[in-house]
Amino acid sequence: MKDELKKRTIKGPDGFEFEVDPLHDYYCDAPPKVHPPVYVKIVEDMFNWARSESIWILGFGTGCGAIEMRPLMTPRFDAYRYGVQWRPTPRQSNLFIISGYLSVKTLKRVIRSYEQMQSPKYVMGLGSCTINGGMYWDSYNTIKKLDEYLPVDLYVAGCMPRPEALLKGFEDLKKIIRAGEGEGANIYAENFDWYKANQKKVIHDWDMPDYNW
Amino acid sequence: MMHTLYAELKKHFPLGELTAQRENLGFITVEREHLRALLLHLRDKEGYTHLVLLTAVDWIEDGIFQLTYLLSNRDKRCDLGLRAMVPRDGASMESIHDVWPTAATYQRELFEMFGIDFPDSPGVHDPFILEGWIEIPPYRRDFDTKKFAEENFTHREGRETNDPAEYMKKQLYPDGA
Numbered sequence: 397m398k399d400e401l402k403k404r405t406i407k408g409p410d411g412f413e414f415e416v417d418p419l420h421d422y423y424c425d426a427p428p429k430v431h432p433p434v435y436v437k438i439v440e441d442m443f444n445w446a447r448s449e450s451i452w453i454l455g456f457g458t459g460c461g462a463i464e465m466r467p468l469m470t471p472r473f474d475a476y477r478y479g480v481q482w483r484p485t486p487r488q489s490n491l492f493i494i495s496g497y498l499s500v501k502t503l504k505r506v507i508r509s510y511e512q513m514q515s516p517k518y519v520m521g522l523g524s525c526t527i528n529g530g531m532y533w534d535s536y537n538t539i540k541k542l543d544e545y546l547p548v549d550l551y552v553a554g555c556m557p558r559p560e561a562l563l564k565g566f567e568d569l570k571k572i573i574r575a576g577e578g579e580g581a582n583i584y585a586e587n588f589d590w591y592k593a594n595q596k597k598v599i600h601d602w603d604m605p606d607y608n609w
Numbered sequence: 610m611m612h613t614l615y616a617e618l619k620k621h622f623p624l625g626e627l628t629a630q631r632e633n634l635g636f637i638t639v640e641r642e643h644l645r646a647l648l649l650h651l652r653d654k655e656g657y658t659h660l661v662l663l664t665a666v667d668w669i670e671d672g673i674f675q676l677t678y679l680l681s682n683r684d685k686r687c688d689l690g691l692r693a694m695v696p697r698d699g700a701s702m703e704s705i706h707d708v709w710p711t712a713a714t715y716q717r718e719l720f721e722m723f724g725i726d727f728p729d730s731p732g733v734h735d736p737f738i739l740e741g742w743i744e745i746p747p748y749r750r751d752f753d754t755k756k757f758a759e760e761n762f763t764h765r766e767g768r769e770t771n772d773p774a775e776y777m778k779k780q781l782y783p784d785g786a
Binding site: 528529533544601 | 739742759762764
């Protein structure tokens with residue numbers, strides 16, 4: 397465990413000594429809860445329609461696939477006309493695009509970012525690396541099956557998929573959300589122990605709380 | 610150009626053989642004791658002021674690591690690689706971070722990926738790229754990366770491999786004609 401995460405005694409500027417346990421004091425480690433639909437179907441449908449028209453993507457590129465998002469942000473493909481935009485922080489976004497190969501080291505950051513996103517949230521796997529490892533199928537450092545670690549709503553296959561394929565992916569994701577099937581956050585909460593066990597199986601130096609929103 | 614430099618260096622240092630790959634790219638094998646003096650000579654007297662890279666090759670059959678120090682002479686547009694051999698068991702090498710500060714980063718990488726130790730190099734034992742690595746260093750050739758991936762990462766069923774020639778034959782001539 398890193399030094400800054402260890403329990404220690406700190407002397408404040410006023411000379412008062414106090415104990416800090418970063419993993420306990422700085423993070424919330426309560427497990428996520430399932431939030432089932434609470435309103436009648438027609439209201440939920442309207443919510444889902446609204447959600448589907450506001451796909452805000454976390455600006456976090458994990459692999460080479462992130463390069464496909466630049467033409468989407470710019471006038472050539474202009475994804476903004478579909479209500480898709482990129483946000484700089486997980487707190488403001490509801491779609492996480494895992495763009496290509498995902499190394500174990502990045503997976504750790506991805507889990508932290510994903511857990512900080514607000515529900516309802518969606519995950520899109522981009523490229524063959526997230527599906528079955530792609531060309532990194534025998535790599536010592538990249539995971540091969542993304543849905544073992546995060547609830548994936550949609551995969552966009554290809555190596556690399558063109559920006560058009562991503563636009564099609566957004567349209568398909570909208571259909572999934574409108575049908576009320578974009579339940580990734582609830583699936584994650586329901587199978588929390590299973591996901592955590594899978595994550596800890598590959599991340600050998602787990603030095604964060606189990607849930608850190 | 611390479612051969613004149615080699616003849617010049619040979620007067621001062623005991624050198625191994627020269628592999629001249631191009632007019633302006635050559636490799637010289639040196640004993641590790643002479644490496645440091647040779648690097649300093651090249652840097653200060655011959656104008657090889659830039660350390661392009663420091664990397665290793667695992668000659669597992671011979672039980673040695675080959676360290677390659679690639680230097681560049683900007684004025685003459687000339688690159689020279691120095692090869693030093695270190696035994697594989699308890700691999701360790703003298704640090705050159707005081708000759709080129711950038712070497713410290715390469716040495717950190719070599720320690721993590723090959724397990725070659727460079728005592729005195731700043732931060733050489735700090736974690737660098739890998740996090741929570743539990744196996745032998747992954748660039749060593751006795752590390753089986755496929756086996757490691759199969760044991761650690763879940764495999765998705767349904768991945769098929771086809772011989773391209775056979776596959777296209779079947780697609781284009783399904784009757785076997």
